[in-house]
Amino acid sequence: MPLFYRSLPQESGLRGQYAPPDEVQSQYWIALLAVLTGIAFLVNGAILLGLLLPLGGLAYGATNHASVEEYRVKLAKWSNSRICLACPRQF
Numbered sequence: 739m740p741l742f743y744r745s746l747p748q749e750s751g752l753r754g755q756y757a758p759p760d761e762v763q764s765q766y767w768i769a770l771l772a773v774l775t776g777i778a779f780l781v782n783g784a785i786l787l788g789l790l791l792p793l794g795g796l797a798y799g800a801t802n803h804a805s806v807e808e809y810r811v812k813l814a815k816w817s818n819s820r821i822c823l824a825c826p827r828q829f
Contacts (some may be wrong), residue, residue, distance in 0.1 A: 739819045739828070756821070756828075759812040762805050769799030 743756050772795025780788025819828050 739816055739821060742821050758816050759809060762809040764806045765802055766799055769795040769802065771795070772798065 739756060740758070743753070743758065746753050746756070773792040776788050776791030776793075776795065778788075779791060782788075821828050
């Protein structure tokens, strides 16, 4: 599919149909920053904030990781798919 997609002219209507999946940015640093900030609050005596912030950071990191993995699977499927030039089918 990548070769077929690159061979399409810019004004082709098929570029949207056969485009690669939208990239998802991995933002693990936000989760890491939340966990480290929560640990700092915990050490300084803010128990509730010190527990909630790392939990939120871990939850954000887990959802971000799942969306990045989903993107990688979609990209691999798109890269390995083929298109029949005689009929408009992908396989």
